[in-house]
Amino acid sequence: MSAPAPKTAPKPAPEPGAIHPAPIMELIDLRKTYAPKIDMVGRLSRRLRGKPASEEVKAVDGVNLRIQPGELVGLVGESGCGKSTLGRVMAGIHEPTSGEVVWRGRNMRNMQPHERRAARRKAQMVFQDPFASLNPRMTVRDLVGQAPRVHGTVPAAEIDDHVRGLMETVGLPPAYADRYPHQFSGGQRQRIGIARALAVNPEFVVCDEPVAALDVSIQAQVINLFMDLRERLKLTYLFISHDIGVIEHLSDRIVIMYLGRVIESAPTEALFAGANHPYTVNLLEGAPRLDRRKVAYTPISGELPSPLNPPRGCHFHPRCPFATARCKAEAPALREVAPGHMSACHLNDG
């Protein structure tokens, strides 16, 4: 990929005339690659066959992103597009391979260890599977109370009160503090996961498909909880989902990823009024909606290519009905197509 285009477009002002504060988090040319582990036999056979020493998966391939305080950014993409990896890097769970993570104007790389720990604490994560992400042998009191105890953010004597308060915040009866995860339903378990993320008073929460595993009527309850918490605790969210309906409902701005790259980013209304990238157009059209009846589907052909060996040029060109020779050779840069609306497509060059 060529040098990243500097992102100049800020988010649309929540109120007209409001002055933009510094972004709460900024990613600059962020990359995360994974190399499959190869044993000696594999290395040997590679050398004999004259293949390069290792092949990498570029899970996140040069992403630039700014998130303003109080903003809710929706991150959409299909499996394997790198959205979860990006979320985990932002939550501080994974280290980026290269690129910068800037927290409130300060590069994480240049921080003192104690400063970095404090910044990390301000970014928390809620996971998809409320069954797999809670230790079955820990009670709610331990699950929620562990992080504040370890970090020493709450005095030991007050941790029980702290946990009770958090349980009330997320809508769980505090009397259940000594129960184990298996004694709760899926929706309640997700509430425990949310309480755990809130336990160290974060400012920024990464939610990775937090409602995907829930039943429809429970999903609405948890979505409402996310909106309430946002207002009450002034939280900033990165909300990762494959469900366009959920993302449309919640997000101020939507970012679309395809095979490790951001291909489009726009305020929600602008995106639904007119998506720019052919992939986004298809993604929005293909999403099932209640008001779409007897659809004569015109789906995009083909499948997501392997991230081990992505197509050259624009990653989307083999599936794109408008692809030209240039799309096959040259990766398009993310450029502004309307105020605040970025898209990475050669077609915009006319």
Added chain:
Amino acid sequence: MATLEVRDLQTHFFTREGVLRAVDGVSFSLDRGRILGMVGESGSGKSVTGFSIMGLIDPPGRIVGGSVRLDGRELTGLPKPELRRLRGAKVAMIFQDPMMTLNPVLRVGVQMTEAILAHEAVPMADARARARDALALVGIPSPEERLDAYPHQFSGGMRQRVAIATAFLNRPDLIIADEPTTALDVTIQGQILFETQRMCREFGAAMIWISHDLSVVAGLADEICVMYAGRIVERGGVDALIDAPRHPYTAGLIASAPGRGRRGQRLRQIPGMIPSLLDLPAGCAFRNRCAEAGPECAEAPGETAERGRAYRCRRPLGQDAGAVA
């Protein structure tokens, strides 16, 4: 006479904790070339209904009452060999996880020809040609070569296509699809919905599409059944049911769906949780969570039929309820 006639179907599970009425008096009918969407949350009995029609209920479960007629022929109580002759030929099922239906150690072509040869005495070469054509029909590139591939060599979407091609192999009268696109990505889901819809119309199969997602069914089906706690609480044409639901549960499902241009607003949520089938309230099973419930709901509601639709509710919503929701 409809292709499929289900009358008062009851499937119960006899567990140590008590009798679970997973399907408790389900009735509907379905014609060739039509798609019926069966919608409900986990534990509503939508999958067990599908399994009951297929004759796939194992102990401790049992069909304890009602009838399932396919082209006029009663399926409940059929001896096992008879059922086996029927399954794969007259009725077929597509499951959520194609890894469940495909044998991981057999080549796809072997499994597909097996499905043909189990029901018809045709030469091997013909069976193979039919399998190849079926793969081509669901949009699998270079089908001839792919017949020799193993299931793990396909992606999730392609595997589901193989399962769908296999289900259509013997041109069944009825296909039951149990959440076949739930595990797939949006663009792949769109492709699969498109293919199955087209094939169902083309071959004149009746299809039951089981899903937890009302919006998937809205784009696909002709009719919708909404299930709650083992019963169909409302059924009718897609437009009538979604635009003007009569049952408060249907209305709640519609109102709790995100999107639809109400960005940032609180979703109308259905309070409470899905009740355990062991511990259902007497009368209407939904009344504990229902905003409309009154004293008369303590008595179980019967089915009220209206033009082209039916519902089980003593306090149905009015004509304009859909607009409010």
